[in-house]
Amino acid sequence: MPDGVAESVPVVTLPGVVDHHVHLGLVDRALLADGPVTEVHDLGWDPREVAAWAADPPSGILVRYAGPFHTAPGGYPTGRSWAPDAAVRHVATPHEAAEAVADVVAVGGFAVKVALRAGMALLPDDVLRALVTEAHSAGLPVLVHAEGDGQAQRAIDVGADVLVHVPWTEALPDAVIARAARMTWISTFAIHDGPGRPIGLERALDNARRFVAAGGTLVYGTDMGNGPTPGGVNEREIELLGRVLEGRELRRAVLGPPSAPTLTAPLPLPVTATDLITWLRAARRLPAPRRPPR
Known part of the structure; x- marks a missing residue:
């Protein structure tokens, strides 16, 4: 490179991260502001x-809720x-x-959350x-927490739209995965990570790989508030999602729709999970668009 000529640095803009599974009552909501x-x-x-909380959210955050x-x-x-x-x-x-369901509609919920856990009343x-x-x-x-033998299949076969955890039990x-391919599954892999829990994590990753191969949609969600999850x-x-997805599919799983860029970083378009983590560490918010005068 000739002296005095600076190497150009690519600047990429992308949508922000969408966490499809949180419990705001169990976290410090202020930690989410402007990140x-x-x-x-x-x-x-x-x-x-x-x-x-949705009416007065942390700065820069859209809150949707199921009730x-x-x-x-x-x-x-x-x-x-x-x-x-x-x-x-x-x-x-x-x-x-x-x-x-009428009460969920009345309070402004975007979905109906259902819980099916074997070992408790069903x-x-x-x-x-x-x-x-x-x-x-x-x-x-309809978003279903399905835990225990047969509960994911019940949710799939009754026509539920989303499993809020990739099945891990x-x-x-x-054949069941093939019937589920019309659905969305939320990852939450990291809650199964750690000492003494490798079997659940490996089951979830295997189910997720076969689900994606069958045409299912896998998205990022953390179950934030379930244990010591980061705010x-x-x-x-993201690292664990990277064991299932990469490239455009990984970005689509973690980030919002391409029509809504809100972050920028002086780095190339991320491809792997490591790339995406590095990119997000360097990312900064774009200025909010000015609203025209009324």
Whole structure:
């Protein structure tokens, strides 16, 4: 390079990070302000509390919320110390399912969250089906926490739209994965990481690889608030996603839609998980567009 000529540095703009699975009542929400995360989806809390947070969010954050967990009387997460009473909606009959969905609509929820956990009380098939039918009639997707033998298959076969965790408690048969390919699964791999938990993580990664190969959509979500998760970008989650996705597919899983660039960094377009983590560490917010005078 001739003396006095500076090497050009590529500058790339990209959308911000969208975390598709958080619990804002269990984290310091201020830590999210003005960072690389620009949108979060709260998947289970007191609907009136989370609606208030969405109306006055941390700076630079869009908050979308599903409202409470819908579960059978005595079902997950009933009785958990971290779950306030209003974060759990017990649904015993199809009629109660219709009322519950109407309440989600009334509070401004973007989806209906359902909990199916083996070993605790489970929604019977007719009530589960009613929740899905009523939600779809209201234009809302159904997001399911499916844990334990057979619960992911129940969610898939009843027509749920999203699994909020990649299944980790069982290896799903290929035929079930094929039926799930119309769905979106949220990663949350890192909550299974650490000493004593490798089997769940490896099951989740294997299920995810086969799901993506079948045509399913995998997106980034951290379950922020579940244990000592970081407040913001979860780099370990991106690393683990990188075992399943790369390039455009990885960027689509972690970042918002291409039509909404909000971050810039003096680095090339990231391809691998390591690239993306490095890029996000260097990224800065673009100035918010000025609104025309009214």
